[in-house]
Amino acid sequence: MRSLLVLLLVAVSEPALAQDQWRIVRGSVRVLCPLTVGGSFEARGEGLKGSLSLKTAKPAAFDGRIEMPLGGLDTGIGLRNEHMKDNYLEIGKGPDFASAFLSSITLQGADAATVSGKTSFSGDLQVHGVTRLVQGTAEIRRQGNAIHISARLAVRLPEFGIPSPRYLGVGVRDEVQVSVTLEAAPLTQEVR
Amino acid sequence: MNTGRLLIAAFVAATLTPLAEAEPMFLSKQYTRCLTCHFSPTGGGLLTAYGRSLSENELSTFKSGAAASREHEFLYGALGDSLGALQLGVTLRPARLEVDFTGGSLSRNFMMNAEVTAAYQKDRWTLYAEIGRQGRTAKAEIDSFEHWVAFQSAKGLGIRAGRFLPAYGVRLADHTTYTRRSLGFDMHDQIYGVELSRSSEKALFQVSLGPGRAASLIDDDGRAAFTASARAQFDLRGSKSLVFSALRRAASDRAGADTLGGLAFGFAPSRRWSVWTEGNVRSQEGGRGSSYTLANETSFEAHRGLWLKFTPQLRTNPGDTGGGVIRTGAAIDWLPRTHVNLGLLYYRDKDRRSSSVTKTLLAQAHLYF
Numbered sequence: 001m002r003s004l005l006v007l008l009l010v011a012v013s014e015p016a017l018a019q020d021q022w023r024i025v026r027g028s029v030r031v032l033c034p035l036t037v038g039g040s041f042e043a044r045g046e047g048l049k050g051s052l053s054l055k056t057a058k059p060a061a062f063d064g065r066i067e068m069p070l071g072g073l074d075t076g077i078g079l080r081n082e083h084m085k086d087n088y089l090e091i092g093k094g095p096d097f098a099s100a101f102l103s104s105i106t107l108q109g110a111d112a113a114t115v116s117g118k119t120s121f122s123g124d125l126q127v128h129g130v131t132r133l134v135q136g137t138a139e140i141r142r143q144g145n146a147i148h149i150s151a152r153l154a155v156r157l158p159e160f161g162i163p164s165p166r167y168l169g170v171g172v173r174d175e176v177q178v179s180v181t182l183e184a185a186p187l188t189q190e191v192r
Numbered sequence: 193m194n195t196g197r198l199l200i201a202a203f204v205a206a207t208l209t210p211l212a213e214a215e216p217m218f219l220s221k222q223y224t225r226c227l228t229c230h231f232s233p234t235g236g237g238l239l240t241a242y243g244r245s246l247s248e249n250e251l252s253t254f255k256s257g258a259a260a261s262r263e264h265e266f267l268y269g270a271l272g273d274s275l276g277a278l279q280l281g282v283t284l285r286p287a288r289l290e291v292d293f294t295g296g297s298l299s300r301n302f303m304m305n306a307e308v309t310a311a312y313q314k315d316r317w318t319l320y321a322e323i324g325r326q327g328r329t330a331k332a333e334i335d336s337f338e339h340w341v342a343f344q345s346a347k348g349l350g351i352r353a354g355r356f357l358p359a360y361g362v363r364l365a366d367h368t369t370y371t372r373r374s375l376g377f378d379m380h381d382q383i384y385g386v387e388l389s390r391s392s393e394k395a396l397f398q399v400s401l402g403p404g405r406a407a408s409l410i411d412d413d414g415r416a417a418f419t420a421s422a423r424a425q426f427d428l429r430g431s432k433s434l435v436f437s438a439l440r441r442a443a444s445d446r447a448g449a450d451t452l453g454g455l456a457f458g459f460a461p462s463r464r465w466s467v468w469t470e471g472n473v474r475s476q477e478g479g480r481g482s483s484y485t486l487a488n489e490t491s492f493e494a495h496r497g498l499w500l501k502f503t504p505q506l507r508t509n510p511g512d513t514g515g516g517v518i519r520t521g522a523a524i525d526w527l528p529r530t531h532v533n534l535g536l537l538y539y540r541d542k543d544r545r546s547s548s549v550t551k552t553l554l555a556q557a558h559l560y561f
Contacts, residue, residue, distance in 0.1 A: 032429075038348055038391030039225035039427055076222050076463040079249045168241040169313075170228055173393075 017060055017112040017140070017147065019186040023051045025146065027182030029068050031155075033075075036171040043084065045073040048182050052105065060112035065103035066182070088157075088165050089128060096129040107138070116140055121151065130160045136178075143183075151180045216362050216468050217491035217499060220460040221250070224427045225396060226363070231279070231311045231320050233389060233398065234356060235363045237338060238281045238309040238320070239560070241265075248530035253497035255529070264530040267561055279311045283324070287556040294548040304556065318342045320354075326380070337380050337406075350389035355382045355406045359389075359398035359423040360437045361470050362456045364489055366537070370507040370519065371470045371487040375452055376441070382406050383419050396425040404444070414445035431460035435470075448477030464493040474510075481511025497527040515545045533558040 027048025034040045047069050052062040070091050075081055085091045091098045105123040107115055118139050125134040136153025156175050157164065165172040218229075226235035229243030239247065248255050248264035255261070262269025266280045285304035291297060307324020321339040340354025357363070361371055367379045385402020403409060404416035421439040428434060435456040443449045456470035469488045476483075487505040494500050501523040508516035523537040539552040 032393075034393035035225075035228065037225065037227045038393070038396060039223070039228065040393045041222035042429075042431075076220075077246075077250050079246070168245055170240075170242045 017054070017107075017115055019054070021051065021053045021187035022062075022147065022184040023187050024049050024066060025183045025185050027066075027068075027180065029073075029181075030179040031073070032177040032179070033165075034173040034176070036166075036173060037169075041075055041077075041080070043073045043075045045070070047072055048180070050101075051187065052184070054112055057112040058110075060107040060110045060115055062105045063103075065101045066105075066180075068100045068180075070097075070099055083165065083167060088162050093129070096126065101126040102134075107140075116142065125153075125155070125160075127155070127160045128162050132159050145186060147184045149180070149182050149184065151182075153178050153180075215365055216458060217466045217489070217501070218251075219431055219433065219458050219468070220463050220466040220491070220493070222431055222460075222463075224425070224431075224433050225391070227391070231313075231318060232338070232356065233342070233350065233352065233387070233391075234359045236357075237322060238279060238311050240311075241279065244530070247527070251497060252527045252529045253495065268531075277312055277314050279313070281309045282561045283307050283309065284559045285556060286559075287554060289555075290553045291550065293550040316344050316346070318344075337382055344391075348391040350387075350391065352387040352389070353385070355384050356387065356400075357382050358385065358400045358402075358419065358421040358439065359387065360421055360439055360452070361423070361454045361472065362435060362458065362468050364468070364487070366503075366521075366523075368539075369487050369489075369503070370485040370505045370517075371454070371456075371472055374485050374507050375439075375472060375474060376405075376450075380407055384409060385419065394427050396423075396427075398423045404441070408444075415447060417444035417447070417449075418442040431466075433458045437472075443477060448479070450477070451475045466491050476510060479510040483510045483516075484508045484513065499523075499525040499527075501525065516543075518542050518544060531559060531561055533560075 028044065028046045029048065031043040032040055033043060045068065048066060050064060050066040052064040052066070055061045055063045070085065070089050073081070073084065075084060089097065102123045102125050105121060108120045108122060110119045118137060120135065121138050122133060122135045124131050134153050134155065136151055138149055138151040141148050154175055155178055158174055164174060223229065227233050229239055229246060230236060231238050231240055244264040248261065256263045266275070284306050287304050288301050290299045303325070305324055305326050307322055309322040310320070312319045319341050321336060323334065323336040325334055326337070336355070338356055340352050340356050342350060342352035344350040357377060360375070360377055363377075364372060367373055367377070372378065383400070383402040383404060384406045385400050387398060387400040389399070390397045400419075400421045402419050404419050408416040419439065419441050421437070423435065423437045426434045437452070437454040437456070439452040441450040452472055452474050454470060454472035456468065458466060458468040460466045467488070467490045470486070472485045474483045474485070485507045487503065489501060489503045491499050491501045503519070503521040503523070505519040505521065506516060519539055519541045521537065521539045523535060526534045528534065535554070535556045535558065537554045541550045541552070542548070
C-alpha cells in the first residue's frame with residue numbers, strides 16, 4: 001500500500017524532463033546572419049526531428065540527437081539560398097552535410113526532475129560534416145505533457161570548415177546566432 | 193493658360209517622381225540597410241555590384257538564362273573586368289506627366305534626368321560622384337548634386353564628407369512624399385557636410401553636420417543655414433525596423449530656425465509585403481506653431497518584379513492641424529528585366545480647407561546601364 005502511494009505521488013508530481021524518452025514533435029530554427037556591411041538576415045527552417053532519452057538525471061544529460069534538415073532553410077532570396085546551401089553548407093555532399101545534428105546534450109547543473117525556466121546547455125553540434133562542442137542557453141517550460149524549449153547558441157562558421165560567405169563585396173560575418181524552438185512529447189505518452 | 197495656372201503647372205512639373213531611386217520595400221527581402229545595394233549610406237544612386245546582381249537574379253521578372261550572366265553589369269558587361277574597382281552607371285528617366293488641377297490641366301513628355309555616376313572603392317575608401325543633366329526646371333543644366341568621399345572601418349565606424357542628402361527618416365523612392373519634400377529632403381536638397389556613422393548588426397547611427405544646403409551655398413540665395421541631423425535605426429527580429437530622426441537648421445538670412453523630429457516603423461508580414469509608416473513634427477521659428485507630416489507606403493509584390501503600392505499621406509500647416517493636404521496615392525512599379533524599371537503612379541491631393549483637388553498621373557521609365 002505504501003509503495004502504491006509513493007508511485008502515485010511520483011506520477012502526479014512528475015516534473016519536466018523526468019521522462020525517460022522524448023520525441024521532437026515539431027520545431028524550427030532561425031539563423032541570424034550578420035552582414036559585413038551592417039544589418040543582417042535570417043535563414044529560417046522547420047522540420048526539426050529526433051528523439052532523446054534521459055542518460056543521467058543530475059546533471060540532466062541525454063542520449064540521442066536532434067536533427068535539422070538544412071535543405072529547407074530559406075532566406076527569402078533564391079540566389080542567397082542557393083549560395084548558402086551549395087557553396088557554404090554544401091548539402092549535396094552527403095547525409096552528414098544535408099542536416100545539422102545536436103547530440104550529447106547536457107543541461108549544465110540542472111536536475112531533470114526539477115529543471116524549468118532558463119538554463120545553460122552544452123552539446124555536440126555537427127554541421128558541414130564537422131562536430132564541435134557548443135554551448136548555449138535554453139528556456140524550458142511545460143505545457144501539459146509536452147515540453148517547450150527555446151534555445152540559443154552562437155556558431156562560428158570557420159570552426160565547422162565553412163568558408164566565410166562572400167558575394168560581390170557583401171558577406172556574412174564569421175559568427176551566426178542560432179535560435180531553436182521545439183516541442184517534445186514523452187515517447188511513452190505517444191504510445192499510449 | 194493664365195499666370196496662376198502656369199505657376200501651378202511649373203510647381204507640379206518641378207515635383208516629379210523618380211521611381212526606383214531607393215526602395216525600402218525590399219525590407220520584405222530582409223534588406224534593412226541601403227549600403228547592401230547602394231554606394232550611398234543614405235540610399236539611392238549608383239548600385240553596387242551586389243545590388244546590380246540582385247536586380248538581375250532576384251528582383252526582375254525575367255532574367256538571363258546564362259549560368260554566369262554579366263547582363264546586370266555596366267553596359268551589359270561589355271567592358272569585362274577592365275574597370276577594376278571603378279563602378280560606372282548611366283541613368284535615363286524619360287517620363288510622361290498629366291496633371292489635372294482646379295481650373296486647368298497639364299501634360300508633358302520630358303527627360304527627367306540623364307546622368308553618369310562613378311564610384312571607386314579601395315581599402316575601405318569610397319569616392320563617389322554623379323554628374324548629369326537635371327531636367328526639373330525649364331532651364332535644364334549640367335550639375336553634380338552628389339559627390340563625396342567616405343571611409344568605413346571593419347568595425348562599422350564610418351565617415352563621409354562632401355555633398356550628400358543628410359540621413360533622416362526613411363528615404364522612400366518618391367521624393368515628393370510629404371515626409372521628404374515637405375521637410376527639405378527633395379532631390380536637390382543635399383548639404384555640404386560631414387557624416388559620422390556607426391553600423392552594427394542590429395543598429396545604425398548617423399550624425400551629420402554642415403554649413404547648409406549645397407545649392408543655397410553655391411547660389412548664395414540667403415537660405416544657407418548650419419544643419420545638424422541625427423538618425424538612429426534599430427533592426428528588430430522578424431524584418432522590422434524602427435527609425436528615430438532629428439534635424440536642426442539654424443536661422444538663415446531669409447528664414448528662421450527649423451527643427452524636425454520623426455519616427456518611422458517598417459515591417460514585412462511576408463517576403464512579398466512591406467509596410468513603412470513615418471510621422472514627423474516640424475517647428476519653425478517665427479511660425480504659428482508646429483506642423484505635421486505623415487506617410488504610409490504599403491508595397492505588395494503581386495508577381496515577381498511587379499510591385500503594387502498604396503500610399504496615404506498627410507501634411508498640415510503650421511499651427512493648423514485641421515488644415516493641410518491629404519494625399520491618396522497608388523503606384524505600379526514593374527522591374528521587367530535588369531536595367532529597366534517602369535512605373536505608373538497616380539496621386540490625388542486634396543486641400544482640406546479649400547477642398548481643391550490636384551490629380552497627378554506619371555508614367556516613367558528608369559533606365560540604368
